[in-house]
Amino acid sequence: MFLSVIIPTYNRYDLLRKCLDNLMPDVQTIDSTKFEIIVSDDSKQNEEIKNLKSEYPFVHFISGPQKGPASNRNNGAKQAKGDWLVFIDDDCLPDHDILLSYLNEINKGVYRGIEGYINADRHRERFDEQCPMNLTGGCFWTCNIAVEKEVFNKLGGFDEGFPFAALEDTDFYERLKAVVNTTFIASAKVIHPWRRADKWANYKKWIKSHQYAIKKANTPKNFKYRVKRINLFVGSFFKNGKNLLEYKFKGFYFYLEISYCHFLLIFY
The missing domain is CATH 3.90.550.10 (Spore Coat Polysaccharide Biosynthesis Protein SpsA; Chain A)
Incomplete structure (x- = not known):
């Protein structure tokens, strides 16, 4: 071998x-x-x-x-x-x-x-x-x-x-x-x-990769999909917010970037 x-x-x-x-x-x-x-x-x-x-x-x-x-x-x-x-x-x-x-x-x-x-x-x-x-x-x-x-x-x-x-x-x-x-x-x-993580350097790349994955899976962008994306956004917002508190807000801008990306995907 x-x-x-x-x-x-x-x-x-x-x-x-x-x-x-x-x-x-x-x-x-x-x-x-x-x-x-x-x-x-x-x-x-x-x-x-x-x-x-x-x-x-x-x-x-x-x-x-x-x-x-x-x-x-x-x-x-x-x-x-x-x-x-x-x-x-x-x-x-x-x-x-x-x-x-x-x-x-x-x-x-x-x-x-x-x-x-x-x-x-x-x-x-x-x-x-x-x-x-x-x-x-x-x-x-x-x-x-x-x-x-x-x-x-x-x-x-x-x-x-x-x-x-x-x-x-x-x-x-x-x-x-x-x-x-x-x-x-x-x-x-x-x-x-x-x-x-570089501040706001990769969020467009992250979005594009997710867009491609959604397209590849032929995911219908219906009401059910929007609800799922909203739940992912809310879950990420609070889970990451808890982690951010643990690190005393060190990396706050990255937290905003992740939240922004999940928010944008609701509408893609």
Whole structure:
């Protein structure tokens, strides 16, 4: 069994270096002949990539299509030689046993999709800090998953209609679990740092991704739909408001942004 580790990246070379340091052949507990690492780079800084190629000769660097994260991951998958694809984000710190853990589960021959454990590097300090934690499964966040390549290809990979990093992983998970068995293993670990959300920088992207998901599902925009969106808005408003109080209003503008997005979706 051969694994292809796929890391999409975009202008985050310092973070990428830390990720690759944890995936070096002498760090991972799996035999180096059992895996490859592919970095699909969506940026245009060719000079920095030259430096990375020199620093990490065991990594296969390829140019990304510059069409968003879903397309960038698919680009890496197209170059993969492995029987299984392991997707890890460039800002994650993989555990030294992560590939061995995936391989051990794969060799059982029961599941064709696996999600790994994702935890933060510290306690959350502000409401506007984000981290896609996955401690018990049922998320399938793309910063730490493994999928059999044959199944991935049959599903057409990630839907490139999602132009931004929002909902493309949820969409893939729904399609995947409809056709194969999936599981969660806590031993395949990554650490994901908290990231401050940029003020009002991504709300339009968030809206567009949700619009695409609604359109893809052929959701009728009737009275029942509007009521559901109103309930989601109200629930988010009060739940997030409670969390905001816990952090003493640190991240207030992000709270407004989330509330505004849920409000707008009532009318889309």
